[in-house]
Amino acid sequence: LLPWQKTLPGAERIKNSFPSEVDSFEVGIVLDCGELSRTGRNEDEIRRIPVLINIDHHLTNKPFTELRMADTKASSTSELLFDLFNSLTIDWSVSICTNLYVGIFTDTGSFRFSNTNERCLEIASFLVKNGASPSQIAEKIYNTCKVNRLRLLHEVLGTLELTPAGDIAYVTATREMFQKTGTTSRDTEDFINFPRAIKDIKIAIFFREEENNFINVSYRSVGNINVAELAGYFGGGGHYNAAACRFRGLTMSEVMEKVIRAANDFLHGK
Structure with a gap:
């Protein structure tokens, strides 16, 4: 908790x-x-x-x-x-x-x-x-945030990237970041709302390394964009504007490549 x-x-x-x-x-x-x-x-x-x-x-x-x-x-x-x-x-x-x-x-x-x-x-x-x-x-x-959680947020926001079209933003949290800041994945609650808040962003994605070689992917969207359907491509699900999926056995770069490509195709109709 x-x-x-x-x-x-x-x-x-x-x-x-x-x-x-x-x-x-x-x-x-x-x-x-x-x-x-x-x-x-x-x-x-x-x-x-x-x-x-x-x-x-x-x-x-x-x-x-x-x-x-x-x-x-x-x-x-x-x-x-x-x-x-x-x-x-x-x-x-x-x-x-x-x-x-x-x-x-x-x-x-x-x-x-x-x-x-x-x-x-x-x-x-x-x-x-x-x-x-x-x-x-x-x-x-x-207003009860611990300082190490803010240090983790600093690390995560340092990974912020946007796709060339400027409508997808994504951030990453690694096991190394958790160890460095003395935090866990539970401390990333609501971090995805920072990239979601960027002007003109339609989909925000948060990649998070977990224990046992899992990588969790969270989605948030703005307006009429069903990210539950997008997460469903990878066996996930959730709500219309908030969804998630998870991977196991792939590297972070492999997961990011798959997920970002799918999100681009989903937005731009490829």
């Missing part, structure tokens, strides 16, 4: 690995995952749970459970959880309202992305009325 995420209500109950008693579980709920492989190293353990329920809003959702609540028009999985909780007439505690607000706030890019709509703003308003604090949440997310 990022430092600010550790301050959220109930964060102390989050575990990074499955407990040994996984075989005693009767029901598992997979949240905000379009396919089970996105759960990573926990996939095998999750498959052992007899009944799985998937609640998700990704455009590229691939059904992997019989019980499923999916709506690609929802701003976030938090919005779906709000509807579910509302139907159960739960007690709207400050903790629940805070966490659901955070989910909507972050998935809409602080209410800046195209998935920000009347519906999610109405839900956010309800959550604020019942105890969520927009100012405190924004303060935790944006």
